[in-house]
Structure formats: C-alpha cells, structure tokens
Amino acid sequence: xxxxxxxxxxxxxxxxxxxxxxxxxxxxxxxxxxxxxxxxxxxxxxxxxxxxxxxxxxxxxxxxxxxxxxxxxxxxxxxxxxxxxxxxxxxxxxxxxxxxxxxxxxxxxxxxxxxxxxxxxxxxxxxxxxxxxxxxxxxxxxxxxxxxxxxxxxxxxxxxxxxxxxxxxxxxxxxxxxxxxxxxxxx
Amino acid sequence: xxxxxxxxxxxxxxxxxxxxxxxxxxxxxxxxxxxxxxxxxxxxxxxxxxxxxxxxxxxxxxxxxxxxxxxxxxxxxxxxxxxxxxxxxxxxxxxxxxxxxxxxxxxxxxxxxxxxxxxxxxxxxxxxxxxxxxxxxxxxxxxxxxxxxxxxxxxxxxxxxxxxxxxxxxxxxxxxxxxxxxxxxxxxxxxxxxxxxxxxxxxxxxxxxxxxxxxxxxxxxxxxxxxxxxxxxxxxxxxxxxxxxxxxxxxxxxxxxxxxxxxxxxxxxxxxxxxxxxxxxxxxxxxxxxxxxxxxxxxxxxxxxxxxxxxxxxxxxxxxxxxxxxxxxxxxxxxxxxxxxxxxxxxxxxxxxxxxxxxxxxxxxxxxxxxxxxxxxxxxxxxxxxxxxxxxxxxxxxxxxxxxxxxxxxxxxxxxxxxxxxxxxxxxxxxxxxxxxxxxxxxxxxxxxxxxxxxxxxxxxxxxxxxxxxxxxxxxxxxxxxxxxxxxxxxxxxxxxxxxxxxxxxxxxxxxxxxxxxxxxxxxxxxxxxxxxxxxxxxxxxxxxxxxxxxxxxxxxxxxxxxxxxxxxxxxxxxxxxxxxxxxxxxxxxxxxxxxxxxxxxxxxxxxxxxxxxxxxxxxxxxxxxxxxxxxxxxxxxxxxxxxxxxxxxxxxxxxxxxxxxxxxxxxxxxxxxxxxxxxxxxxxxxxxxxxxxxxxxxxxxxxxxxxxxxxxxxxx
Numbered sequence: 001x002x003x004x005x006x007x008x009x010x011x012x013x014x015x016x017x018x019x020x021x022x023x024x025x026x027x028x029x030x031x032x033x034x035x036x037x038x039x040x041x042x043x044x045x046x047x048x049x050x051x052x053x054x055x056x057x058x059x060x061x062x063x064x065x066x067x068x069x070x071x072x073x074x075x076x077x078x079x080x081x082x083x084x085x086x087x088x089x090x091x092x093x094x095x096x097x098x099x100x101x102x103x104x105x106x107x108x109x110x111x112x113x114x115x116x117x118x119x120x121x122x123x124x125x126x127x128x129x130x131x132x133x134x135x136x137x138x139x140x141x142x143x144x145x146x147x148x149x150x151x152x153x154x155x156x157x158x159x160x161x162x163x164x165x166x167x168x169x170x171x172x173x174x175x176x177x178x179x180x181x182x183x184x185x186x187x
Numbered sequence: 188x189x190x191x192x193x194x195x196x197x198x199x200x201x202x203x204x205x206x207x208x209x210x211x212x213x214x215x216x217x218x219x220x221x222x223x224x225x226x227x228x229x230x231x232x233x234x235x236x237x238x239x240x241x242x243x244x245x246x247x248x249x250x251x252x253x254x255x256x257x258x259x260x261x262x263x264x265x266x267x268x269x270x271x272x273x274x275x276x277x278x279x280x281x282x283x284x285x286x287x288x289x290x291x292x293x294x295x296x297x298x299x300x301x302x303x304x305x306x307x308x309x310x311x312x313x314x315x316x317x318x319x320x321x322x323x324x325x326x327x328x329x330x331x332x333x334x335x336x337x338x339x340x341x342x343x344x345x346x347x348x349x350x351x352x353x354x355x356x357x358x359x360x361x362x363x364x365x366x367x368x369x370x371x372x373x374x375x376x377x378x379x380x381x382x383x384x385x386x387x388x389x390x391x392x393x394x395x396x397x398x399x400x401x402x403x404x405x406x407x408x409x410x411x412x413x414x415x416x417x418x419x420x421x422x423x424x425x426x427x428x429x430x431x432x433x434x435x436x437x438x439x440x441x442x443x444x445x446x447x448x449x450x451x452x453x454x455x456x457x458x459x460x461x462x463x464x465x466x467x468x469x470x471x472x473x474x475x476x477x478x479x480x481x482x483x484x485x486x487x488x489x490x491x492x493x494x495x496x497x498x499x500x501x502x503x504x505x506x507x508x509x510x511x512x513x514x515x516x517x518x519x520x521x522x523x524x525x526x527x528x529x530x531x532x533x534x535x536x537x538x539x540x541x542x543x544x545x546x547x548x549x550x551x552x553x554x555x556x557x558x559x560x561x562x563x564x565x566x567x568x569x570x571x572x573x574x575x576x577x578x579x580x581x582x583x584x585x586x587x588x589x590x591x592x593x594x595x596x597x598x599x600x601x602x603x604x605x606x607x608x609x610x611x612x613x614x615x616x617x618x619x620x621x622x623x624x625x626x627x628x629x630x631x632x633x634x635x636x637x638x639x640x641x642x643x644x645x646x647x648x649x650x651x652x653x654x655x656x657x658x659x660x661x662x663x664x665x666x667x668x669x670x671x672x673x674x675x676x677x678x679x680x681x682x683x684x685x686x687x688x689x690x691x692x693x694x695x696x697x698x699x700x701x702x703x704x705x706x707x708x709x710x711x712x713x714x715x716x717x718x719x720x721x722x723x724x725x726x727x728x729x730x731x732x733x734x735x736x737x738x739x740x741x742x743x744x745x746x747x748x749x750x751x752x753x754x755x756x757x758x759x760x761x762x763x764x765x766x767x768x769x770x771x772x773x774x775x776x777x778x779x780x781x782x783x784x785x786x787x788x789x790x791x792x793x794x795x796x797x798x799x800x801x802x803x804x805x806x807x808x809x810x811x812x813x814x815x816x817x818x819x820x821x822x823x824x825x826x827x828x829x830x831x832x833x834x835x836x837x838x839x840x841x842x843x844x845x846x847x848x849x850x851x852x853x854x855x856x857x858x859x860x861x862x863x864x865x866x867x868x869x870x871x872x873x874x875x876x877x878x879x880x881x882x883x884x885x886x887x888x889x890x891x892x893x894x895x896x897x898x899x900x901x902x903x904x
Contacts (some may be wrong), residue, residue: 132276169406
C-alpha cells in the first residue's frame with residue numbers, strides 16, 4: 001500500500017502539471033457525491049455516461065440535477081457538458097490514463113463533451129509507461145480494437161506556440177481515483 | 188540553376204520576414220530547455236540505440252513485415268493495400284471514397300498524405316478533404332504548405348490566423364488565441380459529425396498485431412478515427428515495426444523530442460474496425476482500410492548508407508536545433524519534408540534534383556546528429572547527397588582545378604596565395620581585411636577577414652627551438668589556416684611541446700586535410716590527399732600526430748580510415764596513422780594531467796569565455812579538456828549562453844551563404860559580449876577567423892585566442 005501511496009502522489013503531480021485535476025475517494029459512494037458536486041459547479045445540464053461497473057455504481061450514488069444519458073451518445077455526448085467513463089490503468093510517472101475503448105460509448109464521452117470525468121481504481125496504478133506497455137503486450141493476442149492513452153486535456157500550441165487547452169477534445173479532465181471500488185463486480 | 192536562384196529568393200524573403208524570424212528564434216531557444224527537461228532521468232543514448240536497432244532491423248525486413256501486418260490486420264477485419272507508388276495510393280483512397288459516396292473527408296495530420304498531395308487529388312475528383320489539426324487547417328485555409336513537420340503554421344501570426352478564420356466563417360474575429368481555437372473547434376466539430384470518411388496517418392504500425400498507433404495532442408485523430416463510418420489510414424512502410432513493445436521506445440522519445448512533453452495528450456492504438464455510428468442509424472463495425480505506402484521507401488532500404496533514414500520518427504528535433512532552419516523556416520526547403528532530414532526524404536520520396544540544391548543549406552554543425560532519436564547521421568547523409576549530385580552533374584572546371592591541382596600541392600597553393608596576399612594590401616590594416624570591393628564585398632560583410640600571413644608557418648620552421656633530448660617526436664599537421672593565416676598557432680604549439688619535452692616535426696610534403704574537397708562532393712580528391720598525408724607522416728617516423736584544428740583532426744582520425752577502408756594497400760596504413768592522431772588540446776590535457784604538469788605561470792586577472800567549435804564538441808566530443816586547461820592557466824571562465832551553438836563559419840559556407848552565416852555570427856557575438864569576458868577563446872582556427880572577424884567589425888575590445896595561445900603565453904620561452 002505504501003507503494004501505491006507513492007505512485008498516487010507521483011501521478012497527481014504529473015497529471016496536474018499537464019492541466020488535469022486529480023481527486024481521490026474512498027469508494028463509489030464518495031465518487032457519486034463528488035460527481036454531484038463537480039456537475040453542480042460546472043453547471044452541467046446533461047451528463048453522457050459510458051456504462052461500466054464503476055460508472056453505473058457511481059451514478060447510483062450520485063444526487064444529480066443534470067439529466068444522465070447512457071444511450072444514443074453520439075447525439076447526447078455532443079450536447080452534454082460532462083462525459084463520464086471508467087479508465088483501466090493509470091501511469092504514475094507521467095500522469096497518463098489508459099483505456100480499452102473499443103466500446104464506442106467510451107470514446108464518445110471522452111471526446112465530445114467539454115469535461116471528461118474519468119473514474120479509475122487506485123490499485124490500477126503502474127509506475128511507468130513501459131510497465132503499461134508490458135501489461136498490454138502480455139495479452140497481445142487479444143489486443144483490444146481501440147485503445148487510448150490520455151494525458152491531460154486536449155491541447156494545441158499551433159498558433160504562435162501559445163499553449164491553449166481544449167481544441168478538439170475535452171477542455172477539462174477530472175480524474176477520480178477510487179480506493180475501494182468494493183461491491184462492484186469484477187467479472 | 189533556376190532552382191538555385193529560386194532558393195536564394197526564398198532565403199531572402201524568409202530572412203526579411205520579421206514574424207518568422209521572431210517566432211523561429213524564440214522557439215529555438217525555448218525548445219532546448221523543454222527537451223532537456225523532458226529527458227531528465229532518461230538515458231537518451233540507450234533509448235535512441237533501441238529505436239535505431241528496432242526500426243533499423245524492421246526497415247530491413249520491410250516487405251516481410253508488410254505482409255505480416257496485412258495478415259494480422261485483415262484477420263481483425265481491416266483491408267490492407269500495399270501501394271508501390273503515390274499514384275496507386277491516391278487511386279485506392281479515391282476508390283474507397285467513391286464506393287462510399289463520400290463528399291466530405293476529415294483528415295488528421297499525415298505527412299504521408301502531404302507527400303503525395305492527396306488533398307489536391309481528391310479535390311480534383313470532387314471530394315473535399317478538411318484538415319483538422321489546427322495548424323494544418325490554418326495552412327489549408329491560407330493555401331500554403333506546412334513550414335515545420337510538427338508545427339505546420341509556426342511561421343504565422345495570430346493576426347494572420349484571425350484574418351483567415353474571419354474569411355472562412357464570415358465573421359469579424361479578434362486575434363485572441365483562445366477565441367480562435369474555439370472557432371476552430373466549432374467549425375471542425377461540424378465537419379467531424381458530417382464527414383463520410385476519416386483519413387489518418389500513423390506513427391507506428393505493429394506487424395505482429397496489425398495495430399496502428401497515432402500520437403496527437405488535439406484529439407483530432409481520435410475524432411477522425413471514431414466519428415465517420417469509414418477510416419483510411421495512410422502509412423509509410425517505414426512505420427512498420429516488428430513487435431508491439433517496439434512502440435515503447437518510440438513513445439518515450441517522440442513527444443520528448445518533438446515538443447518536450449512526456450507523452451502527448453492522446454495516443455491511439457487501433458487494431459481492426461471498431462463499432463461506429465453507421466449511416467443507416469445503427470451501430471456496427473466501421474469500414475477500415477490501411478494503405479501501406481512504399482513510394483521510394485524500399486529503394487531507400489536497399490541503399491547501404493541511406494537506409495538509416497528509415498529510422499526517422501518524424502519528431503523534427505533536427506529542424507528545431509538547426510541554426511539555418513531557425514533563420515529561414517521550412518518554406519525555403521520548397522518541399523513537404525523540411526530541414527536536414529527533409530532534404531534526405533525529399534531525395535528518395537519526391538525529387539532527387541530538388542534535394543540536390545537543398546543539401547547546400549547544411550552548415551555541417553552536426554547538432555542534429557546529436558539530438559536525433561533515430562540515431563541518424565544526418566550530416567553524413569547530406570554530404571553523401573552532395574557527392575551523388577556532384578557525380579551526376581559534375582563540377583565546374585575552376586573548382587576541379589583548385590581541388591585536384593592546387594590543394595594537394597602546397598608549393599603551388601602557397602605561391603597562388605602569395606599573389607593573392609599582395610593584391611589584398613590596399614584593404615589591410617592591423618592585419619585584418621575590413622572590406623573588399625565589388626562582388627567580394629559579401630565576404631567582409633559583418634566580419635573582417637584576417638590578412639594572409641607574410642610568411643607561412645612552413646617557412647618559419649627553421650626559427651623554432653627544439654628540446655635537447657625529447658621524449659617523443661610529435662608530427663604537427665598544420666592545415667591551411669595555420670599554415671597560411673595563423674602561423675602563430677603553430678609557433679605556440681611548438682612552445683607548449685618544448686615545455687613537455689617533446690619535439691615538433693613538420694613534414695613538408697603534407698597537404699590539406701581534404702575536408703574542403705570532401706564537402707564539395709569531391710571524394711576522390713579527398714582520398715588522394717589522405718594518401719599524400721599518410722605517406723608524409725610515415726616517412727617522418729613520428730610517435731604522435733597533432734593539429735590545432737578540430738576539423739583537420741576529424742578528417743585525419745576518422746575520415747581517412749573511412750575513405751581507404753576498402754583499399755587493401757591503404758586500409759591498415761590509414762588505421763595506424765589514425766591511431767596516432769590527436770587534437771592538440773586533447774593531447775596536452777592527456778599528457779600533462781590537464782595542464783597541471785605544464786608549470787603555467789598566471790598573467791594578470793583576465794576572464795575568458797569559451798566557444799565550443801562544432802567539430803571539437805560534437806565530432807570529437809572534446810569539451811571538458813579546454814575548460815580545464817583555461818582554469819589551470821589561472822583564467823576566470825565565464826560561460827556564455829549556448830557555448831556550443833555554431834558560429835556560422837562552416838568553412839566555405841560563410842562565403843557561399845553570407846546572408847545566413849552572418850545572422851548566426853551576430854547571435855554568437857551577442858552571447859559572447861553578454862558574458863563581459865576579456866577574451867573569447869576557442870580551439871578552432873575557423874571559428875577564430877569567423878568570430879574574431881565579427882568582433883573586429885564591431886570594434887569590440889574582446890580579444891580572440893586559441894587555447895594553445897593562452898597556454899604558450901603562460902610558459903617560459
């Protein structure tokens with residue numbers, strides 16, 4: 001666990017350095033409450049969520065004023081202020097998240113809305129990019145159809161080299177680490 | 188010739204473009220810091236060796252890996268087409284678009300598509316292709332070409348961008364950058380949602396899994412490969428790697444070298460078609476095509492020297508550190524691929540003759556070689572291009588006479604220079620030529636030239652003292668600049684050697700080191716000079732061979748061996764010769780415990796700033812020794828910013844392109860002046876000539892000295 005603490009601190013520093021916001025909660029109950037607060041603060045009217053065990057449980061525990069959509073997401077994610085999805089791995093050294101996003105919904109909610117809220121298990125932290133690559137490589141015979149590494153929000157420096165956040169993808173990336181996703185099926 | 192004039196005109200206009208100069212200059216400075224920071228804690232040499240090994244071996248198996256990739260990607264449901272030519276690639280992509288009744292295509296950044304002018308081709312067939320990378324879109328709206336591989340619109344200002352965006356959206360937009368970015372987001376989002384097809388490139392294609400890997404910051408590649416129901420990836424065959432883990436090293440280096448990031452915002456890995464919103468309203472697997480394009484790549488693979496260029500990961504760090512690129516930007520290169528590596532890629536993928544003109548822009552400072560994550564010897568490849576152009580087009584007769592007749596013959600060179608030195612008299616004062624008449628004026632613009640020595644070093648040898656019982660015989664290679672311009676350096680070296688109880692021997696049959704010939708593409712002349720020099724020093728029977736010019740050292744120690752390695756009668760002789768060669772400063776440091784055993788007597792309290800000559804620092808890897816010797820001589824060392832940035836001399840470069848050489852010199856002079864040092868010290872007579880001339884022209888009080896002079900001044904006679 002001490003190792004995980006170190007990895008989390010490292011991740012947080014690296015991710016914040018690339019303009020992501022990093023939160024940490026005990027369980028999905030707290031995650032639901034945090035999502036409610038974030039939605040409130042952001043004045044979100046619509047949330048597009050890519051269904052997954054953690055996402056479903058988080059939504060169950062949230063008290064949201066915003067409308068939540070989990071289907072027909074090409075339309076709804078485009079209109080939504082927040083996109084919610086579950087990520088698979090977190091790379092401590094560089095503050096990157098990794099996701100099997102063969103599921104179209106996972107891609108749409110992390111691309112189209114203004115804000116991407118990413119749920120990730122604290123235990124899924126790995127030290128380096130090489131570790132993440134090695135993990136994927138171990139199962140390369142069944143490599144997912146679409147995989148992504150996400151490091152901070154969308155950015156560009158194409159006009160006069162001035163860093164500007166939020167060009168094509170989300171302008172905000174809020175990462176919620178869940179220490180104990182207990183009660184969630186791991187099947 | 189028309190190309191050449193054209194290029195000159197482009198250089199002229201780029202140099203006069205203040206926006207471009209400002210943007211490129213600021214970026215060049217910021218880049219170095221960002222890159223260094225990003226690589227902190229990383230073993231760059233190890234990483235780039237991995238890339239060179241993995242990409243190098245993959246390139247050699249390109250055809251086999253293409254077939255393996257095709258098999259694996261097709262097993263996952265993609266269609267893979269291997270296109271031999273640009274025409275085949277374009278035709279295939281057009282057919283896919285027509286079969287799907289596509290009217291609008293969204294594109295994420297792909298240099299390969301630029302290479303084959305795909306947008307233009309699609310437009311001719313009634314299909315609109317919208318670039319979605321912000322920089323590429325700006326360039327597309329402006330009807331221009333990218334000026335940089337990673338930052339296509341680096342040459343444009345926010346005001347220009349706002350004008351193009353205003354025109355495109357029929358609005359009157361301000362030049363606020365976040366606002367302009369939002370406008371682009373909205374405009375392009377609409378296109379993403381409407382487009383019938385997405386075209387992407389790829390940064391890697393993994394043969395063993397059939398996966399393509401795309402690296403972006405904006406997220407446009409994710410949208411391009413997700414929203415439209417058809418995806419075509421256009422992938423150059425050099426992107427093929429054998430194993431999935433090979434992607435690791437590329438991902439470690441590409442963002443760090445390109446933009447100083449640890450990782451880009453997005454890395455996308457796609458294996459076969461994935462679910463998409465289809466035109467009939469359902470969700471189902473999309474249509475995915477991968478075009479593996481040859482277009483000159485297999486030809487490059489077959490070339491024993493140029494095949495290493497396939498190790499390029501398109502990070503553009505060679506552009507970012509190039510002093511010439513920082514001055515003129517990418518448009519001068521007149522092609523899709525810009526800068527040093529661009530010159531090489533252009534030769535194989537586009538037009539050999541175009542590249543022939545471009546290689547002249549290289550200053551030979553070797554900075555690109557030092558930072559290249561693919562470990563490509565870019566300067567060497569550029570030189571080889573020059574050789575091939577010369578072989579193809581021949582050399583002017585006057586140049587031939589100079590190289591084949593004058594340079595190897597010291598006596599003739601000498602008497603020609605003597606005639607020349609007489610005619611220079613009217614313009615000489617204080618041993619400096621300050622201005623020359625007519626067409627020669629360019630030579631003395633921004634710098635004075637040193638006057639030729641009244642008496643060359645070889646004619647002053649009889650006056651040199653020798654130790655009585657020397658412990659070693661050291662052969663001194665003068666080189667043209669010491670022999671004819673700076674004989675005092677030879678005398679200083681003799682004094683230092685005497686104090687080391689070593690005898691200087693100067694074989695009179697020695698010739699030029701051959702570099703000027705080699706750099707003009709005259710390999711044969713260079714080889715002849717190698718033999719002449721080896722023979723001369725063999726006859727002298729010396730223990731060591733030294734020179735105070737790092738360019739000569741590099742030629743003697745490395746290039747002679749390379750030039751003669753296939754000649755059974757000479758290969759061994761060249762190696763034995765090379766084993767004895769040292770740069771003088773390195774030699775002294777090594778023999779005297781960094782000067783400690785020389786018994787240097789400090790003189791006054793002067794301060795020194797040291798300029799690392801390109802060849803000394805990067806080719807020979809010597810930079811600690813001269814600094815230690817300077818400290819040992821009791822002088823205060825004040826480091827300038829970027830001490831290893833080129834001074835702009837580059838041998839005959841400063842004569843061929845004074846308009847490029849001079850601004851580089853000016854920047855160097857500014858860095859030197861800012862230190863407040865009393866002496867500019869370097870270990871290269873070429874740099875001395877360039878920088879000393881520049882300081883003189885500015886009426887600066889800073890003295891220019893070679894390290895050997897600082898040492899000799901502090902030794903008893």
